[in-house]
Amino acid sequence: MKRRAFLAGAAAAAVSVPLTSSAVPQLPPMPDTSGPGLKAHAARSGRRYGCAIKSSQMQSDPALTAAIVREAGVIVQEWELKRNATQQRPDRFDFSGADKLIAFAQKNGMAARGHTLVWYAANPKWLDAAMRTSPRRRQEGLLGGYITAAMRRYAGKITEWDVVNEAIEPKEGRPDGMRAKTIWGEALGEGYIDLAFHLARDADPTARRFLTDYGLEHTSRRCEQRRTAILKLLERLLARGVPVQALGVQGHLKPFQEGFDERVFANFLDEVRGMGLKIAITEFDLADRGGPLDIDQRDAEVAAVGRAFLDVALDNPAVGSVLTWGLSDRYSWLSTYEGYRWPDGELSRGLPLDSNFRRKRLWAAIAQAFDHAPRAEAELPVPGLPA
Numbered sequence: 310m311k312r313r314a315f316l317a318g319a320a321a322a323a324v325s326v327p328l329t330s331s332a333v334p335q336l337p338p339m340p341d342t343s344g345p346g347l348k349a350h351a352a353r354s355g356r357r358y359g360c361a362i363k364s365s366q367m368q369s370d371p372a373l374t375a376a377i378v379r380e381a382g383v384i385v386q387e388w389e390l391k392r393n394a395t396q397q398r399p400d401r402f403d404f405s406g407a408d409k410l411i412a413f414a415q416k417n418g419m420a421a422r423g424h425t426l427v428w429y430a431a432n433p434k435w436l437d438a439a440m441r442t443s444p445r446r447r448q449e450g451l452l453g454g455y456i457t458a459a460m461r462r463y464a465g466k467i468t469e470w471d472v473v474n475e476a477i478e479p480k481e482g483r484p485d486g487m488r489a490k491t492i493w494g495e496a497l498g499e500g501y502i503d504l505a506f507h508l509a510r511d512a513d514p515t516a517r518r519f520l521t522d523y524g525l526e527h528t529s530r531r532c533e534q535r536r537t538a539i540l541k542l543l544e545r546l547l548a549r550g551v552p553v554q555a556l557g558v559q560g561h562l563k564p565f566q567e568g569f570d571e572r573v574f575a576n577f578l579d580e581v582r583g584m585g586l587k588i589a590i591t592e593f594d595l596a597d598r599g600g601p602l603d604i605d606q607r608d609a610e611v612a613a614v615g616r617a618f619l620d621v622a623l624d625n626p627a628v629g630s631v632l633t634w635g636l637s638d639r640y641s642w643l644s645t646y647e648g649y650r651w652p653d654g655e656l657s658r659g660l661p662l663d664s665n666f667r668r669k670r671l672w673a674a675i676a677q678a679f680d681h682a683p684r685a686e687a688e689l690p691v692p693g694l695p696a
């Protein structure tokens with residue numbers, strides 16, 4: 310594995326692999342302000358870079374869309390394909406938000422991921438109630454009808470889907486680490502995952518099917534338990550012939566709260582690849598809460614951990630793409646989420662561009678990680694970019 314190239318302050322102390330004598334600690338560099346976007350850096354090793362976006366932001370902020378066109382080769386919906394966006398009422402789907410995003414991607418020669426078909430959260434109230442009270446046939450229909458409708462609608466346009474998102478939650482106490490509080494599991498048992506992947510294959514056999522989850526990255530006991538639970542789940546799914554093809558590692562890092570160890574994370578990714586699965590980093594960002602108050606120092610530490618994380622991820626040839634959860638600090642869930650937001654209302658700085666769309670040290674760290682990455686295994690081609 311490659312050595313981490315730089316170290317900085319408290320966050321780097323949380324990166325627990327020691328530097329060898331030839332590695333010179335230095336701050337991650339300031340970015341090149343006018344060069345090619347991250348998508349071009351990613352393409353050098355046959356990968357994709359992209360980001361999440363909401364259609365409301367796209368409509369109201371031309372500077373954001375210009376930045377996305379410059380930087381991203383793939384987009385994903387931060388909101389529009391969750392069921393409380395698409396199915397406020399039981400009797401009709403509303404794909405208008407997602408349609409706008411897919412049209413934007415097509416117009417600009419970008420690929421698109423789909424997020425997310427089955428999730429315990431972000432479901433409309435009527436769906437929660439219907440899953441609790443309906444007979445099994447109807448419960449299966451409530452799960453599958455959406456998979457079929459969404460995947461058929463975007464067949465050929467959305468090339469990868471987060472079919473099941475966040476299926477594990479060891480802290481809820483089940484011995485197998487599976488999430489206990491989920492309308493899908495409560496109604497259908499673990500078989501809801503099997504059903505979802507089979508229906509997804511039927512709906513669009515050409516789209517890559519992902520299981521996605523968070524909390525797989527750090528050295529904490531929390532992440533250790535989550536890695537174990539997801540590996541065991543993947544083993545069971547594959548043993549049952551469930552057509553899951555890839556793991557989405559969300560990559561929401563909290564460098565000032567939990568440690569990162571290159572070897573632990575690399576071993577985990579190796580195990581996943583060893584099962585014959587592809588991998589993507591699907592929601593990368595770094596919570597800067599708890600970091601230094603000096604902004605440049607904080608940016609440097611965030612960038613250092615981001616680089617260490619991506620160096621490990623991109624060292625694995627099964628990792629085909631990296632998407633950040635947003636692009637600019639102007640729009641980040643980290644600035645509103647209770648556990649991560651700064652109490653004084655200061656914006657979080659966990660994304661590649663600042664709130665005025667200027668590239669930050671994290672941008673440079675991502676660009677350099679891509680530049681130094683060995684080639685990925687064969688990927689779907691990115692429209693408009695060399696393979």
Ligand code: 9MR
Nearest residue numbers: 387388391430431474523559592634642
């Ligand atoms: O960033 C998203 C936020 O705007 C939504 O309100 C929220 C609920 O739909 O979901 C957030 O995105 C989550 C993603 O869908 C799944 N992984 C965790 C993300 C951050 O909470």
